[in-house]
Amino acid sequence: MKLGLIGCGKMGSALLNGVLAAGLVKPEDVLICDAYATAAMQLKNRHPSLIVVSDAAELAPQADVVILAVKPKDIRPLLENCASLKKSPLWLSIAAGITLKQLQDWSGPKARVIRSMPNTPAQIGKGYSAFAKGSTATDSDAQIARDLLGAVGLVDEVPEYLLDSITGLSGSGPAYVFTIIEALADGGVLMGLPRDAALRAAAQTVVGAAQMVIDTAQHPASLRDAVTSPGGTTIAGLEQLEKHGLRNALLQAVRKATERSRELAG
């Protein structure tokens, strides 16, 4: 399979680094391009066998599958520019908000399109992605999306209407969790821990707690109860989280981000 990547920015490079690390494709079978040439060269420096081409119109006919990793606003002109090419790849968009109907309208009625939403932990094989396929895409196209996204973490096929909420939760979610880790570490510093020790303790606590949710399949509330001794330290901390609205802050973050994803469709 010849894989193309259009847009070698933060998410495109995270995804490609993850796919290459997983060994799903060889770098010599991957074509890349970016409007900002330095972005493509940074990837090329890391994986010298990657093939750098000048633009999407040059890349698309040479690839079987193309990951579209440009900003939502750049998708339409890019696809319309490629719609008249003789050979069309399977388009795998990761753009927030851009719908299957838009992808199909802009790429032409025969084009095969998939809309997906990965997240940056894909870079280390710990991503979460969801995708939905367009009406002309086949089951084997869905399998390709499952293989590519699955090479860098967990993946689910979902009805398209769920993808904005997925974007608000797991697409944007790493940023919420980074903020939580930073704030936990600040708390440790406030209480006298050296900064590096506080950051290490905070990050590993988040990793461990998340892994327990996945491995034990227990409800988070039940796992939390096991930490929370009567009259102990944890309940004193939890009281403050409730008082200062952490739970509602996270609910509202996912709600706003989901609404923003819906707005991005225009």
Ligand SMILES: NC(=O)C1=CN([C@@H]2O[C@H](COP(=O)(O)OP(=O)(O)OC[C@H]3O[C@@H](n4cnc5c(N)ncnc54)[C@H](OP(=O)(O)O)[C@@H]3O)[C@@H](O)[C@H]2O)C=CC1
């Ligand atoms: N960042 C994240 O965590 C996630 C992002 N996404 C989605 O991924 C997409 C990319 O986001 P992100 O990586 O953050 O963005 P970046 O801005 O980091 O990367 C996009 C790159 O694409 C380039 N580009 C724009 N137009 C073209 C074109 N026609 N041909 C080739 N390259 C082009 C841009 O160049 P220039 O800057 O010169 O325009 C830029 O270098 C977005 O649609 C976003 O919604 C999805 C999941 C998570």
Ligand SMILES: O=C(O)[C@@H]1CCC=N1
């Ligand atoms: O902030 C954004 O719009 C992108 C989409 C999901 C994560 N980052």
